[in-house]
Amino acid sequence: xxxxxLGKRIHNxxxxxxxxxxxxxxxxxxxxxxxxTTALLQSDVNIRLVSSLRTNIRNELLSxxxxxxxxxxxxxxxxxxxxxxxxxxxxxxEQDVIFQAKKKKANVIMFVGLQGSGKTTSCTKLAVYxxxxxxxxxxxxxxxxxxxxxxxxxxxAIKAHIPFYGSYTEPNxxxxxxxxxxxxxxxxxxxxIVDTSGRHQQEEALFQEMxxxxxxxxxxxxxxxxxxxxxxxxEQQAKAFKESANFGAIILTKMDGxxxxxxxxxxxxxxxxxxxxxxxxxxxxxxxxxxxxxxIQKLLGLGDIEGFVDILNSVTNKKDTQEMMENFKKGKFxxxxxxxxxxxxxxMGPLSNVAQMIPGLNNAAQAMSGGADGGNTDFMDNASKVVxxxxxxxxxxxxxxxxxxxxxxxEEPSRIVRIARGSGTSVFEVEMLLMxxxxxxxxxxxxxxxxxxxxxxxxxxxxNGMSPQLMQxxxxxxxxxxxxxxxxxxxxxxxxxNFPGAGGAGGAGGMPNFGDMMGMMKNPEIQAMAKExxxxxxxxGGMFPSMGGAGGMPNPFGx
Numbered sequence: 001x002x003x004x005x006l007g008k009r010i011h012n013x014x015x016x017x018x019x020x021x022x023x024x025x026x027x028x029x030x031x032x033x034x035x036x037t038t039a040l041l042q043s044d045v046n047i048r049l050v051s052s053l054r055t056n057i058r059n060e061l062l063s064x065x066x067x068x069x070x071x072x073x074x075x076x077x078x079x080x081x082x083x084x085x086x087x088x089x090x091x092x093x094e095q096d097v098i099f100q101a102k103k104k105k106a107n108v109i110m111f112v113g114l115q116g117s118g119k120t121t122s123c124t125k126l127a128v129y130x131x132x133x134x135x136x137x138x139x140x141x142x143x144x145x146x147x148x149x150x151x152x153x154x155x156x157a158i159k160a161h162i163p164f165y166g167s168y169t170e171p172n173x174x175x176x177x178x179x180x181x182x183x184x185x186x187x188x189x190x191x192x193i194v195d196t197s198g199r200h201q202q203e204e205a206l207f208q209e210m211x212x213x214x215x216x217x218x219x220x221x222x223x224x225x226x227x228x229x230x231x232x233x234x235e236q237q238a239k240a241f242k243e244s245a246n247f248g249a250i251i252l253t254k255m256d257g258x259x260x261x262x263x264x265x266x267x268x269x270x271x272x273x274x275x276x277x278x279x280x281x282x283x284x285x286x287x288x289x290x291x292x293x294x295x296i297q298k299l300l301g302l303g304d305i306e307g308f309v310d311i312l313n314s315v316t317n318k319k320d321t322q323e324m325m326e327n328f329k330k331g332k333f334x335x336x337x338x339x340x341x342x343x344x345x346x347x348m349g350p351l352s353n354v355a356q357m358i359p360g361l362n363n364a365a366q367a368m369s370g371g372a373d374g375g376n377t378d379f380m381d382n383a384s385k386v387v388x389x390x391x392x393x394x395x396x397x398x399x400x401x402x403x404x405x406x407x408x409x410x411e412e413p414s415r416i417v418r419i420a421r422g423s424g425t426s427v428f429e430v431e432m433l434l435m436x437x438x439x440x441x442x443x444x445x446x447x448x449x450x451x452x453x454x455x456x457x458x459x460x461x462x463x464n465g466m467s468p469q470l471m472q473x474x475x476x477x478x479x480x481x482x483x484x485x486x487x488x489x490x491x492x493x494x495x496x497x498n499f500p501g502a503g504g505a506g507g508a509g510g511m512p513n514f515g516d517m518m519g520m521m522k523n524p525e526i527q528a529m530a531k532e533x534x535x536x537x538x539x540x541g542g543m544f545p546s547m548g549g550a551g552g553m554p555n556p557f558g559x
Contacts, residue, residue, distance in 0.1 A: 006262055007299035009039040014082055014300075018075045025067035025074065033058060036082070044231035044263030049089060049270065057085050083296060090262075091292035092269040098276060099221040099248060101135065106185045108192045108217050112210055112241065113225035115198030118253035118279060120149065122225050123195045124156035125279065125287040126251075130191045131162060132314040137191040140180030141166035142173040142213055145197035145206070153195055160284055163189075173197060174212050181217045194219065222247040223276070228255045228264040235267035242273070253279035256286070265295075285349035308358060315347035333444040336402040338437045339394040342387055351384050389425060393433050396422035405441060406434055 013035035017028050033054050040050045060081045069077065101107040109126070113119040120143070127137045139157050141164065143149035150166040157164035165180035177194050184192045194217055196210055214222065224247045226234050234252075241247065250268055255261045255278045268275055269292075278295075280286045294307050317340075324337050348354050394402065396419045401408060409415050416434075420427045 006039055006043050007301060010036050010082075010086070011300050013039070014078065017078055026062060029058060029061050029078075032078070032082075040262065043261070045089070045266045046232045046235075046263065046270070049266050053085050053089055056088075057081055060085075083300070086296045086299075087292045090265045090269050090275075090295060092272050092274050098274050101130065101191060101220075103135065103190055105190065106188075106192060107190060107221075108181060108194065108219045110194045110196065110214060110217060110219035110222045111225060112196055112222060112247060113198060114227065114237065115146070117198065117225045117227040119198060119225040120152050120195055121156065121282065122251050122253060122277075122279060122287075123153065123193050124160055124162065125284055126223075126277070127157070127162045127191070127193055128160050128284050129277075129287060129289075129314075131160075135190045136188065137162055137193070138180075138184040138187075138189040139164040140177060140184070140192060140194045142177035142180070142194055143197045144171055144173045144176060149195075149197070173209060174216055177213045178216045221249060223249050223251055224273075225251045225253060226264065226268065228252045228261040228278075231263035232267040234264040235270055238268055238271045238273060242271070247273070249274050249276040251275070251277045251279065252290075256280045280353075285353075288353075305358075308354070311348050311354075312344075315344055328444050328447060331445040331447075332405070333437070333441040334403050334405060335394060335397065335437055338440065339391065339402060342391050342394070345387055346384075346391065351387075389423075389429065390433050390436075392423045393419060393425055393430055406437055409434055 013032045016035075017032035036057075037050050037054050040053070041047065061078060066074070066077065099109075111119050111123050120141075123139060127139055131137045139153060139162055141150045141153040143153075144167075150168065153166065154164055156162075163184075165176075165183055167176050167179075170176050170179075173196065177196075181192050181194065194213070196213055197206060224238065224241050226237060228234070230237065238250065250273050252261070252264055252268065252275055261278075265275060265278075275290045278288050278290050280288060289307065289310065291306070296302075298307075320340050324340065327333060327337060345351075345354075401415065401419075416427055416430050420430045423430075
């Protein structure tokens with residue numbers, strides 16, 4: 001996304017302000033604001049909005065003798081104020097009135113917009129979005145003005161497996177819209193999306209047509225589609241359309257192709273009309289639900305856990321998940337479970353987009369790709385290829401092999417050769433996949449042991465699944481070394497996992513840094529605790545023993 005450059009510049013400006021100890025506080029704030037405002041103006045954000053943002057941030061940071069705050073509090077204040085003001089810049093303050101579709105009821109959604117804004121493609125993307133969430137969706141093409149409009153919608157709908165309605169012979173768009181909506185309502189469709197002709201604000205006849213279609217189909221929501229490349233001019237376009245058709249939401253398209261996307265978002269927000277989705281590419285998965293806070297979090301590299309969970313829920317099969325969890329509790333993890341996990345990952349869309357939603361992971365990917373300037377594309381492209389290759393390999397396995405725990409490959413190595421030939425991969429690549437599966441299988445066994453141990457302890461009356469004696473022993477160990485306990489608590493409130501060579505991806509998340517974890521493992525008292533835990537039926541010791549011919553990982557605890 002072109003906006004990534006804007007995010008980097010703002011992120012770097014804030015980081016420089018946080019690390020600046022030489023200049024006085026006022027100079028530091030002014031330098032940071034100069035960089036931020038320049039970046040926003042170059043992204044075509046309206047100068048009035050930028051000036052207001054600069055004034056608000058400066059007043060908040062310099063008022064009431066805040067320069068006398070301790071450095072740690074000053075840093076938190078700078079981060080919070082900049083983040084909040086950027087959110088206000090793209091927030092229309094009308095998020096509470098956004099339309100919520102209801103199941104077992106016909107929800108009619110009408111699309112309007114300028115010609116060439118990506119309206120027809122956005123109709124299909126929204127249809128796919130609702131279909132993934134269990135709605136019965138239908139598309140109606142009421143665009144009889146543009147040649148090839150019905151063919152385009154038809155092609156998109158067939159590709160996305162969405163039912164559609166249109167006519168090659170009926171010239172009246174009002175009748176086509178009315179007939180299509182009536183047909184889908186009769187068939188108990190829950191989401192009915194009506195695509196109308198693109199128009200310009202000067203074309204009075206087309207505006208009248210839009211009003212007539214709206215009066216006939218009675219939409220529950222009218223959505224305007226805007227091209228983000230027009231920048232701050234989006235404000236005038238949105239106001240002109242709102243006078244003729246009182247639409248309730250906006251979809252911004254082509255956010256991936258122009259640096260003016262930030263200007264378009266801020267301009268639309270100024271009209272007090274909520275942006276519900278942004279289009280970030282031509283493919284069906286290049287469609288993101290818009291939330292001001294989530295957008296700014298991703299822009300600044302802070303992740304978007306809420307969006308990640310939403311996408312994960314939309315692609316996850318509940319039945320498969322329940323079966324997998326039942327197997328996991330039994331310590332069983334088959335190659336079929338592994339295959340379903342890989343398929344779920346690919347359904348979530350490009351891994352580069354997924355990485356942006358996980359705090360710290362995008363920075364790690366950038367570091368592995370050779371620095372932030374190159375983005376995370378190279379690393380994520382390679383990761384996507386590995387996941388796809390794993391799926392190809394497992395597609396070449398028989399049902400018996402997929403439902404096994406992998407031992408059949410040790411007993412009959414010729415199976416590996418057959419699968420390599422069938423999937424177009426090497427024997428080594430098949431062996432690497434089997435090794436990954438064995439590692440995850442060992443983890444599931446360890447998890448099952450922990451669950452069984454906790455249930456047994458609960459029956460014995462232990463607190464939180466732990467026997468009183470074991471709990472007392474651990475508390476005594478912690479009391480002997482309070483510094484170690486403080487260090488652990490500090491780390492567990494801090495960074496995301498790091499990876500060797502990733503250049504420190506941490507910063508936002510509630511998990512210890514990977515390197516610090518390894519350092520903690522070497523502590524004698526931690527090792528003693530781990531041994532005690534392992535004796536009582538769980539712990540990391542079950543994850544690292546030799547894997548029976550699959551290779552195995554070294555035991556970091558040394559036992």
